[in-house]
Amino acid sequence: MRWKMSAGVLVALAFLIPAAPAAAQAAQPGLDAACQTVERKAYTDIRKLVTIDLDTATDVEVRVLANQIMSAAKAETLPILTGAVQERLDGTEDELRAFLKEDAQKAWSVDLRVSVTRTLTDAGTNVEAVAQETLRGEGIDAYLTYLNDGLYSARALDCKTRPTATPTVTPSATTSATPTSTPTAPTTPTTAAPGGEGGGLPVTGADTGTVAAIGGALLLLGGLGYLIGRRRRSRFVA
Template sequence: MSWKFPAGVVMALAFLIPAAPAVAQTEPSGLNEACQTVERKVYKDIRELVTIDLDTATDREVRVLTAQILAVANADSLPILSKAIQERLNGTADELRAFLKADVQQAWSVDLRITVLRTLTGAGANVKAAAQNALDDGAIDTFLAYLNNGLYEARALDCASQPTPTPTSQPTSTPSATPSATTTVAPTPASSTSVGGGEGGGLPVTGADTATVAGIGGALLLLGGAGYVIARRRRSHFVA
């Protein structure tokens, strides 16, 4: 039962180990799926953590190394590797040593493949092509190269090829047409009144129409007077 205490110690070390090997580092900024500038996520090469000879290392060294790998797996969201390590922590040091020598890279490779597949969601043509090349190769180095660099380079190409959105012009407020005052045309006296003051209390005709009527009347009087004089002369001449 003495192995249970070291297992608990290893679980604690996974959270207490210095952040440098555990937390995913960041590099110069890159673009995310929405073409927004973000910090790049760098996936740690777990093989760089193995600085001891697993065949000659002490049990304590093996468990410390296991805690470091577990911390990286948690930081990089590698669920398969994290679960596998936690299961092995309940075994003996020799079982844990054998796992580190033979099975760590296999579980890690599966996690990296899944991570590459996740980048295909909503990806552009360049990202899809780069991801497919990495999946076809299947090597851990290829997965890491894609996730740490190739993904961002391909995404930059996809974002650059997208059409620039045309800014929508804000509708300018046009002043509403001022309602023009309705011009009321006053009826002329000639059209609104009856000649000679007919029914309805119309006013008598005045102005230019009155002068015309008066002129015609005067001419008729002159014609009548001339006719009267001519007729009278003829009558007088007949009597004589």
């Protein structure tokens, strides 16, 4: 009942006391599996959060510590540790205290190992080699070193040797300008001969006067010839 009466104090302490002092340091950016620059996911050393003697600490202090550990586990997506702490918080004080002393580190170690294994998805040669070596060590210190530093160092090496994709440029269709109308050569007008077919223009001016004069002279000569011939016939008959 004592911890229920101090619920307000417990909540206040849980927010005032930093859950992860190591996480307060700004993490340097790193590369993800696609070689894109991202913020590193920092994994907290939960052992450093235990700054009290679990044998002599008060129930409120134990619960504050449990909430700090669960907050760090949630931030790092550690499902086993998060669920286990929550289950003990819902139980008795003795169960919570015993869990933090004996089983919390075991659940945390399993979560870290699973986190290392997840990095093998689409891993490069260097990441795979370092991850496999880390998993063979089976130690919390090795897991933390790999997740916070080794993974990003190995990934940087893999990204340097990864071939850069050369973008292929697809030429666009060449549009040929097609004229809407084909220009035709200018037509040179031809002059039809007078009187011929083709509707030539009539002959006028000086040429017309000349033709008329010649025609008149021919008619006159023809008339004179007719009269002279008639007179000779008349004389011959008489």
